Amino acid sequence: AGLIEELRQPRRLNPEAGRIETLTARERKVIEALVSNESGTPSKEIATQLNLSESTLRNHLTSIYCKLDVSNRLGLVLYATKHGLGRVSNPAE
Numbered sequence: 001a002g003l004i005e006e007l008r009q010p011r012r013l014n015p016e017a018g019r020i021e022t023l024t025a026r027e028r029k030v031i032e033a034l035v036s037n038e039s040g041t042p043s044k045e046i047a048t049q050l051n052l053s054e055s056t057l058r059n060h061l062t063s064i065y066c067k068l069d070v071s072n073r074l075g076l077v078l079y080a081t082k083h084g085l086g087r088v089s090n091p092a093e
Helices: 002-008 015-021 025-036 043-049 054-068 073-082
Strands: none
Touching: 015 054, 025 043, 025 054, 025 073, 043 054, 054 073
């Protein structure tokens, strides 16, 4: 009976895919910058790379943290790596 009930239930979408879809293009760029930079890169340097003010970068990070349910930059980088967000820069490019 358990299998039949399971088959009758509508398929649940991957909740992580839903979270990721809520990210804006700019938020994805912020994530890419965080993933491709060395850990500990200051916010000022990342903001400069993205042509943003530090305040705007902080606002984007706060929004990303809420959307992905992470609490800090390390959590974000781990989440992004696990779910294929961002990419590590390739020196050959």
